[in-house]
Amino acid sequence: xxxAVTRRARRFPPVGGGPEAGPCGGAMRAVVxxxxxxxxxxxxxxxxxxLAIGVASALTGYLSHPSFYCSYVExxxxxxxxxxxxxxxxxxxxxxxxxxxxxxxxxRAVTGFSNNPSPKKPLTLSLHGxxxxxxxxxxxxxxxxxxxxxxxxxxxxxxxxxxxxxxPQRVPLYQEQLQNWIRGNVSACAHSxxxxxxxxxxxxxxxxAIKPFLDYYEQVDGVSYRKAIFIFLSNxxxxxxxxxALDFWTxxxxxxxxxxKDLEPMLSVGVFNNKNSGLWHxxxxxxxxxxxxxxxxPLEHKHVKMCVRAxxxxxxxxxxxxVVQAVADEMTYFPKETRIYSDKGCKTVQAKLDIHxxxxxxxx
Amino acid sequence: xxxxxxxxxxxxxxxxxxSCGLAVNLxxxxxxxxxxxxxxxxxxxxxxxxxxxxxxxxxFLSNAQAKKPLALSLHGxxxxxxxxxxxxxxxxxYKRGLKSNxxxxxxxxxxxxxAHSINLYKDQLQSWIRGNVSICPRSxxxxxxxxxxxxxxxxAIKPFLDYYELLDGVSYRQAIFIFLSNxxxxxxxxxxxxxWRxxxxxxxxxxTDMQNALSVSVFNNRNSGFWHxxxxxxxxxxxxxxxxPLEYKHVKMCVRVxxxxxGYAVDxxILSRVADEMTYFPREERIYSDKGCKTVDAKLDYYYxx
Numbered sequence: 001x002x003x004a005v006t007r008r009a010r011r012f013p014p015v016g017g018g019p020e021a022g023p024c025g026g027a028m029r030a031v032v033x034x035x036x037x038x039x040x041x042x043x044x045x046x047x048x049x050x051l052a053i054g055v056a057s058a059l060t061g062y063l064s065h066p067s068f069y070c071s072y073v074e075x076x077x078x079x080x081x082x083x084x085x086x087x088x089x090x091x092x093x094x095x096x097x098x099x100x101x102x103x104x105x106x107x108r109a110v111t112g113f114s115n116n117p118s119p120k121k122p123l124t125l126s127l128h129g130x131x132x133x134x135x136x137x138x139x140x141x142x143x144x145x146x147x148x149x150x151x152x153x154x155x156x157x158x159x160x161x162x163x164x165x166x167x168p169q170r171v172p173l174y175q176e177q178l179q180n181w182i183r184g185n186v187s188a189c190a191h192s193x194x195x196x197x198x199x200x201x202x203x204x205x206x207x208x209a210i211k212p213f214l215d216y217y218e219q220v221d222g223v224s225y226r227k228a229i230f231i232f233l234s235n236x237x238x239x240x241x242x243x244x245a246l247d248f249w250t251x252x253x254x255x256x257x258x259x260x261k262d263l264e265p266m267l268s269v270g271v272f273n274n275k276n277s278g279l280w281h282x283x284x285x286x287x288x289x290x291x292x293x294x295x296x297x298p299l300e301h302k303h304v305k306m307c308v309r310a311x312x313x314x315x316x317x318x319x320x321x322x323v324v325q326a327v328a329d330e331m332t333y334f335p336k337e338t339r340i341y342s343d344k345g346c347k348t349v350q351a352k353l354d355i356h357x358x359x360x361x362x363x364x
Numbered sequence: 365x366x367x368x369x370x371x372x373x374x375x376x377x378x379x380x381x382x383s384c385g386l387a388v389n390l391x392x393x394x395x396x397x398x399x400x401x402x403x404x405x406x407x408x409x410x411x412x413x414x415x416x417x418x419x420x421x422x423x424f425l426s427n428a429q430a431k432k433p434l435a436l437s438l439h440g441x442x443x444x445x446x447x448x449x450x451x452x453x454x455x456x457x458y459k460r461g462l463k464s465n466x467x468x469x470x471x472x473x474x475x476x477x478x479a480h481s482i483n484l485y486k487d488q489l490q491s492w493i494r495g496n497v498s499i500c501p502r503s504x505x506x507x508x509x510x511x512x513x514x515x516x517x518x519x520a521i522k523p524f525l526d527y528y529e530l531l532d533g534v535s536y537r538q539a540i541f542i543f544l545s546n547x548x549x550x551x552x553x554x555x556x557x558x559x560w561r562x563x564x565x566x567x568x569x570x571x572t573d574m575q576n577a578l579s580v581s582v583f584n585n586r587n588s589g590f591w592h593x594x595x596x597x598x599x600x601x602x603x604x605x606x607x608x609p610l611e612y613k614h615v616k617m618c619v620r621v622x623x624x625x626x627g628y629a630v631d632x633x634i635l636s637r638v639a640d641e642m643t644y645f646p647r648e649e650r651i652y653s654d655k656g657c658k659t660v661d662a663k664l665d666y667y668y669x670x
Contacts, residue, residue: 131599136527151530163490163523163531167483314429330572344599347527350431351602354423355416 074154076189077147079227083114088145095141095310096134097346098303100256101263102127105294110142113229121216122228124289126199128237129296132345135233138296139195146193146229156193157185161202168203175209182213183223190227199234214289232290241295242341249340255297263295298341304328307346311353323360327352410608411567412574413449420603421453424540432527433539435600437510439548440607443656446544449605450506453542457504467504468496472513479514486520493524494534501538510545525600543601552606553652560651566608574606609652615639618657622664638663 062068066075088110092103106125113123127135144150151158159165165174185192196202213225241263248258299307305328312319330352333339417436424434438446455461462469470476476485496503507513524536552574559569610618616639623630641663644650 140529151528152533158528158531160523160531162519166486166490166520315427347599348602350427351420351423351434354427355419358419358423 074147074149076155077191079117079190081191083111083145085111088141091141091145096138097306097310098255098299099134099138099296101258101260102134102138102294102296105260105292106138106142109292110145110229114146119226121289121291122214122225122230124214124230124232124291125294126232126234126290126292127294127296128234128241130238130242130298130341130345131235132342132347133238133296133299134345135296136197138294139197139231139233142229142231143193143195146191155185155189155191156195157181158195158197161196161198165203165206171203171206174203174206178206178209179213182210182225183221186213186225186228187223190224191229193229193231195231195233197233199232200236211289237295242298245297245341246335249338255300258297260295263293299345300340300342301328301333304331304342304346304349307349308353311349312357317357320360323353323356326356330356410445412569412571413445413605413607416571416603416605417449417453421456421540425457430537432600432602433525433536433541435525435541435543435602436605437543437545437601437603438605438607439545440552441549441609441652441656442546443653443658444607444610445656446607447508450542450544453540454504454506457502457540462506466496466500466502467506468492469506469508472507472509476513476517482514482517485514485517489517489520493521493536494532497524497536497539498534501535502540504540504542506542506544508544510543511547522600548604548606549609553609556608556652557646560649566611569608571606574604610656611651611653612639612644615642615653615657615660618660619664622661623668626664626668628668634664634667638667 066078069075085107089107092107096103109123109125113119127138129135140150143153143156147153147155150156159178165171182192182194196207199207210230212220213228214230218224218226244263245255245258248255305324308324308327309319312324327349331348332343334341334343420434420436424430438449440446451462454464454467458464458466461467470489476482493503493505507518510518521541523531524539525541529535529537555573556566556569559566616635619635619638620630623635638660642659643654645652645654
């Protein structure tokens with residue numbers, strides 16, 4: 001540092017001419033270059049220069065316009081962007097099995113929210129259900145419809161309680177970080193999607209930190225959160241849902257007859273009072289900031305078979321009913337006497353398929 | 365088995381992808397293509413293990429769209445071959461086997477000794493797994509002595525075993541996690557003894573007989589690293605693999621293999637003597653070897669003292 005200063009002092013004041021190293025030498029070089037180009041400048045005349053500048057600015061304007069570069073780089077969807085409801089319905093019908101309630105609720109909620117030019121608060125969905133019923137699957141499907149890249153998108157954020165917020169003693173730090181993260185990302189893209197998984201493992205009170213963003217404010221510190229989507233996934237309430245589904249079954253009613261109104265009130269209170277729920281006594285429910293409680297019903301034997309078939313098709317193999325039956329039979333079911341609902345939903349189907357397909361091939 | 369051409373190449377190949385792509389024949393000696401070696405079926409004396417593990421690993425490796433990383437839980441009596449099998453799995457994927465940079469082995473009593481530092485271990489383990497899988501998606505993680513691992517430490521890696529497409533920009537769907545444990549060994553022995561006492565053949569023991577009993581007993585066993593862990597709760601373990609205790613004839617097979625690998629001539633007399641020297645349980649029937657095949661090579665040294 002000192003050597004550079006003395007070097008500069010030595011060359012000050014600047015000496016004209018000659019190629020030298022240092023800042024004044026650079027200026028000399030520029031002057032020399034300009035002097036060499038002087039004859040070339042005589043070729044310039046207003047018309048061609050004007051034309052060149054015009055073309056250059058038009059090109060720049062075109063290249064920097066979103067409609068061009070958004071086909072190469074991911075962009076935040078504009079305010080005029082609408083969700084393709086038919087595509088979403090098709091995907092839900094074809095890939096989510098056994099969840100007539102969840103499908104209806106989610107479809108209506110998301111389409112209504114997307115078609116509303118000025119929503120009053122961000123969309124907040126709370127998905128509850130037993131393991132393997134499709135909560136993560138549904139949330140990823142949704143995210144993919146809002147942002148085509150799905151979880152890989154810059155604007156979709158997934159938080160896991162056990163991974164991102166592991167230590168209870170650091171909750172104040174997590175609160176601050178979470179608020180900054182949400183604020184920053186929503187100001188970058190109003191249509192951000194935030195997915196919070198394992199809400200039953202999340203520290204009570206951590207979720208209170210984001211309550212201000214979910215509320216009916218027009219703006220919070222200059223940022224509007226009204227177009228964002230928040231999805232909470234949790235196992236809490238899963239046992240209540242299972243009980244309700246079982247009651248329906250034992251009273252002989254059809255699964256498709258279960259209505260949201262049968263489940264919603266019981267769910268909200270059950271989750272609120274459950275000490276293990278991340279939403280325990282949280283003001284999220286207090287202030288009715290959750291727009292929709294979406295219950296996911298436990299999966300039956302026939303739904304497990306649908307999962308197996310879908311997996312076989314996805315792998316490009318042809319569907320062998322014997323293998324499908326074998327895999328579905330190998331899963332464990334509850335309750336112990338009636339054995340209706342799969343313990344793990346559709347989880348571990350892939351693994352069992354590997355073994356049974358191999359056996360089938362060996363037999364053939 | 366047919367070389368799996370659909371699955372992505374092992375991490376070694378990423379560094380020299382050109383050689384692993386077209387010019388495979390030129391560098392045939394260096395680039396390891398997928399293959400689950402036949403040594404599996406030859407040297408594992410348990411029909412259950414070879415059946416399950418070969419199919420599981422092969423199916424997983426050839427599935428280009430795996431929805432979650434492969435999680436195997438190997439349970440069994442000491443000396444029945446759990447570490448051996450994990451070594452074979454590692455060697456069939458990476459040429460250098462356990463010495464590969466992409467195979468990571470954790471021993472509970474060695475790497476996570478102090479109960480009070482568990483938060484530190486959790487952070488370190490998560491960072492280690494995240495870092496290594498982002499470098500090499502097809503990493504293998506082997507956790508030994510799971511029955512000694514602190515309940516709850518394993519919960520730290522639960523997120524990586526789940527069905528997520530992406531976690532903080534890293535996909536864990538191609539990784540392999542292997543858990544080795546002695547927990548459940550009593551249950552396995554119980555089932556095997558029942559079969560023996562009822563006169564049924566050992567080969568008739570089916571996986572389904574074992575799997576459910578195993579899963580529940582491991583879950584409820586206070587000494588199991590899985591005790592009330594969300595790994596079983598969430599059904600993140602793909603396969604519970606039981607290792608049956610070894611009988612007298614299997615011990616003799618072990619001795620024979622050891623002698624052959626040393627290049628000596630097989631002497632049946634010495635075989636019987638070494639096998640007889642091992643201790644067996646239960647006390648009345650004396651069917652199963654206490655230590656499996658462990659200490660066999662030491663005993664052999666005594667007889668082949670040249």
